[in-house]
Amino acid sequence: MKLPERLRAGKVYSFEFYPPKTAADTARLFDAALELKALSPDFVSVTNSSSGVAPYRTVALCGVLKAQFELEVVAHLTCLAHTKAEIAEICDGLRKMGITNILALRGDPQNVVTGARRRDYDHASQLIADLKRTGGFSIGGACYPEKHPEAPSLEADIARLKEKADAGAEYLITQLFFDNDFYFRFLEKAAAAGVAVPVLPGLMPITGYKQMQNFTKLMQVSVPNALKKGIERWEGDKDGMFKFSVEYASRQARALLDGGAPGLHLYTLNRSKAAMEILKNVKGKAVKA
Ligand code: FAD
Numbered sequence: 704m705k706l707p708e709r710l711r712a713g714k715v716y717s718f719e720f721y722p723p724k725t726a727a728d729t730a731r732l733f734d735a736a737l738e739l740k741a742l743s744p745d746f747v748s749v750t751n752s753s754s755g756v757a758p759y760r761t762v763a764l765c766g767v768l769k770a771q772f773e774l775e776v777v778a779h780l781t782c783l784a785h786t787k788a789e790i791a792e793i794c795d796g797l798r799k800m801g802i803t804n805i806l807a808l809r810g811d812p813q814n815v816v817t818g819a820r821r822r823d824y825d826h827a828s829q830l831i832a833d834l835k836r837t838g839g840f841s842i843g844g845a846c847y848p849e850k851h852p853e854a855p856s857l858e859a860d861i862a863r864l865k866e867k868a869d870a871g872a873e874y875l876i877t878q879l880f881f882d883n884d885f886y887f888r889f890l891e892k893a894a895a896a897g898v899a900v901p902v903l904p905g906l907m908p909i910t911g912y913k914q915m916q917n918f919t920k921l922m923q924v925s926v927p928n929a930l931k932k933g934i935e936r937w938e939g940d941k942d943g944m945f946k947f948s949v950e951y952a953s954r955q956a957r958a959l960l961d962g963g964a965p966g967l968h969l970y971t972l973n974r975s976k977a978a979m980e981i982l983k984n985v986k987g988k989a990v991k992a
Pocket residue numbers: 749750751752753754779780781807808809810811812814825826827828844845846847851852853854859860861863867876877878879905
């Protein structure tokens with residue numbers, strides 16, 4: 704069953720990884736992937752640096768996860784630093800690896816290595832339209848329950864999102880958020896604007912005070928008081944922090960599923976422990992390690 708159909712058929716569980724840089728990071732990722740595979744995820748996704756300098760690290764990792772780990776894989780593909788010809792080559796590489804799912808993204812201008820920006824693409828909707836024209840891929844896109852930081856308003860951002868869906872995005876994955884009200888309000892507004900594709904919520908347990916500050920600053924996501932207080936309370940106590948943040952994310956996840964979310968996309972940072980605990984709590988039964 705193709706991913707968009709799967710998202711409409713029942714709850715979907717997925718994990719996000721990023722391409723490791725060192726041998727030690729690679730070993731840790733493969734251990735995590737092996738452990739998480741035991742939970743039978745519907746797919747795993749692999750991020751792609753918007754710098755424009757190493758797109759094949761993503762292609763290669765996607766190939767390994769598909770061939771060796773037998774996982775369904777979604778390749779992230781950012782377009783800001785690439786020409787149309789480069790995008791076509793990367794897509795060829797993905798096809799050769801048997802990858803048929805792409806999360807089509809713009810990327811962040813500040814990450815593009817100086818001189819690498821080619822100006823064939825300004826927005827994700829243009830990449831989505833190209834991928835749709837070429838055919839052969841299930842296409843997803845990104846969305847932002849608290850609006851994208853550059854957007855003047857949530858309404859303006861959702862109008863742009865409608866362009867992504869119209870161009871061929873068959874499902875959306877959200878930016879992480881810590882207050883479910885944003886997700887449910889966003890769903891209502893997106894539906895009212897005519898965005899009719901499934902929206903998979905992205906979740907990540909916070910692991911420290913600094914990380915919380917980074918999220919609020921970089922991604923401009925809100926941190927509810929209960930979460931802020933807990934993070935402050937457990938700062939410096941690794942085990943206490945882990946337990947607290949997994950419990951918070953598990954409560955959030957359960958409420959999302961009960962409220963009708965089509966599943967969960969867990970940002971793993973290439974580690975398995977928190978993701979396993981959260982799914983175990985959400986599904987209410989022991990999962991194999
Ligand atoms: P777009 O959809 O192009 O939107 C970007 C901004 O432009 C928004 O403010 C939008 O409202 C506005 N906009 C859109 N179209 C137009 C238009 N026609 N005219 C004017 N304004 C317009 N980054 C990475 O580098 N690598 C990754 O692997 C990665 N994975 C991600 C996965 C998820 C689930 C999410 C939510 C984000 C991810 N990102 C990743 C971050 C993403 O690249 C950035 O948030 C980026 O700034 C926006 O990407 P986008 O695809 O949403 O862009």
